[in-house]
Amino acid sequence: MPYAVDGGVHSLSGEALSALLGDVLARGVPFRFEARGYSMFPFIRDGDAVTIAPLRGRARFGEVVAFAGPAEGLVVHRITARRPGVYEIRGDYLRGPYDIVPLNSVLGAVTRVERRGRSVRLGLGPERLLIGGLVRLGLLQPLVAVARALRAPFVGQRVLS
Amino acid sequence: MSRAPKESELAVGLSVSRDAVYKPSDDLVVREIDGQIIIVPIGSGIGDLEDELFALNDTARVVWAKLDGAHTVSSVVDELARQYAAPAEQIDADVVGLLEELLKRRMVVAV
Numbered sequence: 001m002p003y004a005v006d007g008g009v010h011s012l013s014g015e016a017l018s019a020l021l022g023d024v025l026a027r028g029v030p031f032r033f034e035a036r037g038y039s040m041f042p043f044i045r046d047g048d049a050v051t052i053a054p055l056r057g058r059a060r061f062g063e064v065v066a067f068a069g070p071a072e073g074l075v076v077h078r079i080t081a082r083r084p085g086v087y088e089i090r091g092d093y094l095r096g097p098y099d100i101v102p103l104n105s106v107l108g109a110v111t112r113v114e115r116r117g118r119s120v121r122l123g124l125g126p127e128r129l130l131i132g133g134l135v136r137l138g139l140l141q142p143l144v145a146v147a148r149a150l151r152a153p154f155v156g157q158r159v160l161s
Numbered sequence: 162m163s164r165a166p167k168e169s170e171l172a173v174g175l176s177v178s179r180d181a182v183y184k185p186s187d188d189l190v191v192r193e194i195d196g197q198i199i200i201v202p203i204g205s206g207i208g209d210l211e212d213e214l215f216a217l218n219d220t221a222r223v224v225w226a227k228l229d230g231a232h233t234v235s236s237v238v239d240e241l242a243r244q245y246a247a248p249a250e251q252i253d254a255d256v257v258g259l260l261e262e263l264l265k266r267r268m269v270v271a272v
Contacts, residue, residue, distance in 0.1 A: 012194065012199075012210075013195075016192075016194040016195070016199075017210075019192060019194070020190065020192055020194075020199065020201060020208070020210070023190045023192055023201075024190050024201060024203060024208035027190060027203055027208075029203045029206060029207060029208055030206075030207045030208070031207070031208045031209075031210070032207055032208070032209045032210060032211055032212075033210040033211060034210070034211060049211050051207070
């Protein structure tokens with residue numbers, strides 16, 4: 001084909017995604033893309049469609065935000081604290097150090113998560129305050145792991161009567 | 162190498178006129194990434210990489226660069242015919258074909 005406007009799936013690097021996100025948000029328009037990875041499990045899962053909107057003022061505690069990470073490119077994690085000039089940001093399902101992100105490096109906030117065509121609200125409403133606290137204390141990941149372990153024996157089993 | 166367009170060629174397909182001047186729509190985010198032109202339409206109120214992410218191939222990229230809101234389609238074809246060793250008819254077909262597609266997707270507007 002001599003000319004092409006290819007609307008197919010493109011594999012963009014995290015850095016490229018971050019740049020596009022910045023461009024789109026700078027126009028005051030939300031940005032929707034497919035999230036990859038497991039760091040925000042269970043609230044955002046690999047393959048979920050995530051919508052990020054421009055920030056109105058400063059991001060708040062517990063909000064899930066996007067920023068350009070030093071190595072991975074675009075990162076979508078939760079704010080777990082705000083200190084002078086910076087946010088502490090961490091993935092819900094991560095253990096280890098926080099990212100220290102300058103206030104103006106946060107590109108936007110997650111406003112919508114879709115999974116298999118359905119909107120997933122849990123983790124973005126007022127409950128974000130509790131989740132943010134649990135993540136900050138390092139308690140969410142163990143709690144989720146325990147919940148999964150307790151649920152696992154029953155998943156996929158048929159109830160026979 | 163150029164040729165005068167025939168009357169029947171002045172309007173083709175999605176009303177691409179060779180006398181018209183086109184430019185990229187304002188409702189686009191355009192960025193060059195790794196040598197590729199990536200286009201994200203935002204006219205619907207969202208930049209949606211899930212549904213609408215476009216990349217131009219090499220030929221389309223050359224034509225895209227000429228859609229500056231100052232040159233007619235005919236002059237773009239003439240200029241490309243001078244730059245590239247390809248039959249003017251082929252270049253004409255490529256430019257018109259691309260413009261049809263861009264118009265269909267509302268990625269260019271007539272000035």
